Every structure is written in structure tokens, then in C-alpha cells.
Amino acid sequence: MATSSPRQLYYDGQVRAASSGKTFQTVNPATATPIADIQSRIPFMVPNPPPIARARILQKAALILRQRNDEIARVETLDCGKAFTETSTVDVVTGADVLEYYANFIGGGGLNGETTQLREDAWVYTKKAPLGVCAGIGAWNYPIQIALWKSAACLAAGNTMVYKPSEYTPLHAQTLAEIYTEAGLPAGVFNVVHGAGDVGAYLTSHPAVAKVSFTGQVATGQKVAGAASGNMKYVTMELGGKSPLIICPDADLENAVDGAMMANFYSTGQVCTNGTRVFVPRSMKAAFEKRLLEKIPYVRAGPLFDEQTNFGPLSSAVHYEKVISYIRHGIQTDRATLLCGGPEKPDVPQDLQAGFWVKPTIFTDCTDSMRIVKEEIFGPVMSILYYDTVEEAVKRANATELGLAAGVFTKDLNQAHRVIDQLQAGITWINTWGESPAEMAVGGWKKSGLGVENGRRGIEAWVQNKSTLVDMSGAVVTVFAKL
């Protein structure tokens, strides 16, 4: 039974019914029961206040988000299956941070253009003009954070957005639209449409859409980028990864183990930047594995609103099947050594047993050619790869078509920067893993994406340049003068 009212479309500043009348369901991953019916289909359109006024609206929306943090986090927990300890401290907060960041940025003149004096009586000025109607298409792993990272920059830059959440986790979208309206955003500036890939594809090819900002899998991103760029639409692609984490021989063992666990088990491994290929010096093997196993009990599956729980189920039945089949493949076909975990369900209370629970799983003695090492699993599955020299580890770390994130643990300052410099990835960490503040521009290299979100560079993807040459000489330079 659905336990929440149906989610409809949001456009022209209010909730509206879908003309198609089509619906689909969203499911609580901890128990496998439906939460709400979602209506699907399409609307559209525009206006635009000046930057300082936009800044005030975005600031107010950030404030409302913070005030309603726990209520929104609760819905995210039910919709995505993430522990409340996580959604209440990360998902809404990191989204509101980006709204505040861009509000301050544009309020302080961050979108001003440049003026260049060419000659005494001529100059060039540039303007950063909005793109118009932009589409935001989200993944299911950080629903409200993704919605905010896209819409904050989009709206700050003066555009309007049609946002399509993932069909697996749609509940946050209407709430965010209502918050923007309450904060004073004019009707029609932030709109929500629901549906699966067909609705996403419709948005991507719609002639009124000037830009598509997409977060999702590489294979979907390739289709979206192909369709959008053929029509000269701007694109930002935030895609998947298979990121390397290199632990150097001099690294602090405790930090290395904590880093590897955060890089693999946080959010039940459903983080795009996960460091799933953990390169460990062969000399550290025994100590690393021992400490890792000692700490595995700190990963606590359980009731999602329990304050001890830090590990939820996977987000859907389909995704559960995918992750379990990778774990089976690792054992049966890749023949990696299973250090802990496996395909059986973890111990959870009776009422949760139908949920999409999986154990934190570690494979060791992995080799570069194994499928579990090459492909993004997007679950709590760590692969440990042993190496002899740091140069070798860097080379193997880069031997992938993906380049989302990378990291290194070492006490040697020079080594830290040298290794990071050599790693082919857009988001990198030294002696830590996963933090992604509003100030930090993030985006993948290679097939992991195009462009960045957040930071000063992030907003540049939501504007187009206009250069104007002004001539005050009083005469037009012409070759067509009388002889």
C-alpha cells in the first residue's frame, strides 16, 4: 500500500496533474514495500530577476532546507534506503551549502563579465548570458543533493530548469520545488517532471532545451551526450567510476584502513566517487587485512532510523540483483579471494528481511583483469590489489577508461603531490576520501564525464559568453571608400 499522497508534476509554481494520468511506484528499500504513486509526463516555461534578487531567493531556499532538514532527510531515507544518520547530516546539508555558495557568488558580482580597452576610442565588454531552459536529469543515489547541485548553479546563472529525478527516488523533487516557490522563485523557473528513460530522452531532444546536465551511468550518459550535442545543446555529464586508492608503504595503517572503508562502504557503496580499487603495498598485506577485518563489525546494518545504523540496504531490487551477481562473479568466475562478506544477506531484524540488504564485501589478491576490478559495481564491494612499487601502482591505477576520482595515503608530502599529479582523474584526495564541499569543482576525466559541478568553475557551465566591441571613433573602418 502507498503510504504517501501521489507525487505529481510541478510547473507554473504549483503542483499539477499529469495530462497522461500515468503512474508508477517508488519503494522503501529497507522493507521492499511501496511508498507512493508517482505521476509521469511533461510541461514547460520562463521569466528572470537580477542577480542580487536571485541571490536572496536562493539564500532563503537554503535556510528553509536547513530548517526542514530532518523531515526531508526522513523522506530520503525511506525513498533511497540510506541510514538517517547519513541523510540527516549529509544529503540536505551539502545541497543547501551549494545554494548558499552560488547565492553569495552571484550576489558578490561573480557573474560579471570583463572589459578590455582596445584603443582610446574602442573597447570590448563581455557578458555571461543565461542559456535559457535547462534540463537536469538525476540519478537515484543522492537525489536531493543532485537536484540541488544542478538547480543551484542553473538558477543562480539566471536559467530556468526542468528537473527529472530518477524514477527510483522521486519523492524529494516536489518538496524542493515547493521550497523554491516559498523562497520567492517566480512561477515556472524550477519545474519537475517524472518518468523513466523515455521522459529523460524526450527532454534531451526537446528543441526548447538549451542544456542537459546529467548524472548517471556511463552508458546512459553516452546516449544523452550524443543526442544533446547533435542538436548543439550544452552538456554536463557526471558519470560513473572505478576509482583507485593508492596506499603508499609509509602510510599510517589506521588512516589507510579508515580511508579504504569510507571509500567503499559509505552509503552502502552507492557513491560515484568510490575508491573500489585499493592498491596496497605487498609488504603491508597482513597488517592491512587484519586491521580491516577487525573494523568490519563497525559497519552496522539495521533499522534505518536507529542512531547506531550506518549502513542501509541497496536502493532497489534491480540494483540488488546486479550487485549480488557481481559478488557471485567475483567468487565463481574471477576467483578472487573472498576476505569477508559474500552474496548472503546480512543479519537484520525480521521486519527488514525482505529488503535489499547486502554484506560489506572485500575481495583480496585481485588482479587487474578481473571483471569485479574493471567494472563499476556501485555496491559495497572492495577489491584489494597488491603492488611492489608506487610507480607500478600508479600505472595500473590509470589503466582504465574511467577517471572520476583517485586518492593517495602517504606521510611523504612530495610523494603525495607527485602521485596525485600522475593520476588521471578529476576529483582527487590526499590522506582522506569522499568530502565534496561546495567550493570544490567536481567532475570526471575520460569516460567518467564532461565538465564540472560546484566551485567557481561549476557555474561557467550554465552561461554563454557574449562579446561586444564598442567603437566611439565616429567613423566606420571600411574598405569601400571612394577612390
Ligand code: NAD
Ligand atoms: P542511470 O544512467 O540508469 O539513470 C540516470 C538518469 O537517467 C535517470 O533519471 C534515468 O531515468 C535517466 N535516463 C535513463 N535513460 C535515459 C535516456 N535514454 N535519456 C535520458 N535520460 C535517461 O543511472 P543510475 O543507475 O540512476 O545512477 C547510478 C550511476 O550514476 C552510477 O554509474 C554512478 O556512478 C553515477 N553517478 C555519478 C555521479 C557523478 O557526480 N559523477 C553522481 C552520482 C551517481
